Amino acid sequence: MTLDTPFHIGIGLDAGSRNFFHHETGPDGLLQRLDAAIDLITLEDRFARPDGGGLDAILFANWLGARTRHAGILAGAPVNVLEPFHVSTAIATLDYVTEGRAGLLAQTLDDEQIAAAKRATGPLNGYPADDRQSLDQDFDEAIDVIRRLWDSWEDDAVIRDPESQRFVDGAKLRYVDFKGSNFSVLGPSITPRPPQGQPIIAATVGAGNAAGGKADVDVVFLRTGLNDLPLLLKAASAVQPGLRYFADIDIDAGESKTELHWKTEAENVAARVRQWAFKGLSGIRLLPVRPERDLIPIVDHLLPALRAAGIGQTHQAKTLRERLALPAAANRYVHAA
Amino acid sequence: MSKKKVILGAQFPGVNNFTVWSDPAAGSQIDFSSFRHFAETVERGKLDFIFLAEGLRVREQKGRFHELDVVGRPNTLAILTALAAVTSNIGLIGTLTTTFNEPYPLARQMATLDTLSGGRAGWNVVTSPGAFTGANFRRGDHLPFAERYERAREFIDAARAIWQGGEFVVKSKHFDIVGRTDLPPSPRGGPVIAQAGDSDTGRDLAASHADLIYSRHGTLEEGQAFYRDVKGRLARHGRSENDLKILPGAAFALGDSQEEAEENLQAIRLQQVSPKNAIVFLEQVWNRDLSTYDPEGPLPQIDPEVSTPALAQGRASRVDDRLETARKWREIAEHEKLSIRQLVIKITARKQFVGTGETVAREINRYVQENAADGFVFAPHLTPTGFDEFVEKVIPHLQEWGVYRKDYSHGTLSGNLGLPRAA
């Protein structure tokens, strides 16, 4: 059975200190096989984690972006502890590098993570206090500013007009003039409006964390046990019905699994997916438990088996927005005449 | 005595009037294909590194966005990391301010670029404080001008502590941070450090902390004086002359003959200094609206406005003594019978190497052998093809004379530059 609406498969990795794609770069390398088979890749950032922060996820995403051609790439960033201006220009750059496949995975931090992050950056003005309410509000504000900066140039701001000797039409650049509870950003961005206009913003929502579900995001990853998923989906989509919801599924390849194992696993996933798609889920995100072990069997066995079961057909789409069937992003500062 | 090796960097054409957009050959300033073309060209030419400048706020003139020059650039570290994925030997140096960044996030990003590029990362440390740029950042205008280098120095020390790998603990006047990294420690203590400040404190910071200086002093005499000054400061910090490379910014104009090259230069300069741009440049000194003046006519007789804040915002250079500068310029213009536009073309000329590929190569090599520089950072006037001709016509001569590499032999930026292994 094939699903009527496109159902998406993503893969969730983190930007640990190792880069498993480095050595396999040929046309049949792991990254190329993954790129061809998947709709999107998320890269979680490990900012100030106790065992070490790994690679900066936004930069790693730009590296991956230059080496892939199909998959959407969503770079993780703990926006509460970063400068929204830098995050906005870096994701816009990712969108230029990938010609429209970029996204931001806006990460919330739990209490321990925020404490570690603050030890690593020191006490600074302009950043939120440690309580949940301040963090949640700052999270929403940071996302708001990041988006406003993307709109701070009109698409046709660059005019290269010899007559008036002007490269840019200043009337098409705007101050975003954002004033939040902890910080303000004037703008405009130093980076022109990216190819998608608005790159995708995603957040992860679990039973204990609803912050991402209220912010101005396009995609939500639902992180919960299988039994709780329908409830979480229902609750989240009641608040924000227009978003794309993905279910997170841990994949543990264990040791030496057979072809048959993967076929059965794929059929199990496919059966669940049919039920969920019916209830409004747009996709699944596979989370390899140990990527250095699990990624290869996922790419070589699970994804083909899922495709054979009718899930995750690769559809033609140039940008990540198109792939997710999201409407073209209007510029908030341009009003239709 | 054996000849010094020449070091060459290529600056991606930036956000200022040296980047010509009115030429039919001028391409996108922002598409990845432009950066890729530029990087692949300079890597084909075996250059040492690509260099990107930084400006974190759109420039303004008289309270409006400055419209005449190329504007719009990518995030510096993001584009360099993307370029690391499509190149294998070229160094990748980005300009990043210590004022609107914090040590842990920035050091981690530099280490990420260094890891993903296999040791090709470089950081041009600038301070650029102020309320104008601060308006785009959480911390705002948080740093007094006088403390810019104190923070920069402590920032580099903090970054180097982080690059050691494992636990880091930094406690200084500006920083109080603790954490841990698990990226492989860099063999020479971290990415290459460049410095571009020109004041006495700026030069001292370079002498104690930097691997290379990007300088303004490109002529033979000024270059030699700067070279002596800065290299003379090294011993005080227990460093030798070879530890710090001095690379002035420069430009070039090529032709099949000297005459043709001079003509090309004239044409480029006229494109760079459009009539309106000439007026805007003058307004930076006069600090008043001069839009009614004829760019092809004489300089204003009226004196600069000295009592009001600067009209121009977001430029790296500052004009200190307006009245004296105006007096000097009037004198030059009267003496040489120059119009406003001709004067601006003259005043804003950078060091230019002009001639055939061979004469340009010979001059570059002479400057290096006569200790006016260890090499240059060249900024071409066109995006993205501005370096193609240089690679074809200039580099082969330097290679033939044995002062430039025929192929990469290290794969790391510090190796390219011939820096000692230990920082």
Ligand SMILES: Cc1cc2nc3c(=O)[nH]c(=O)nc-3n(C[C@H](O)[C@H](O)[C@H](O)COP(=O)(O)O)c2cc1C
């Ligand atoms: C050749 C040169 C290039 C520079 N490029 C930049 C730049 O790209 N971005 C920036 O913010 N500052 C730039 N600066 C500014 C300096 O790094 C420094 O912050 C400023 O010159 C003030 O320090 P000083 O008083 O020591 O010169 C540049 C300076 C020089 C001399």
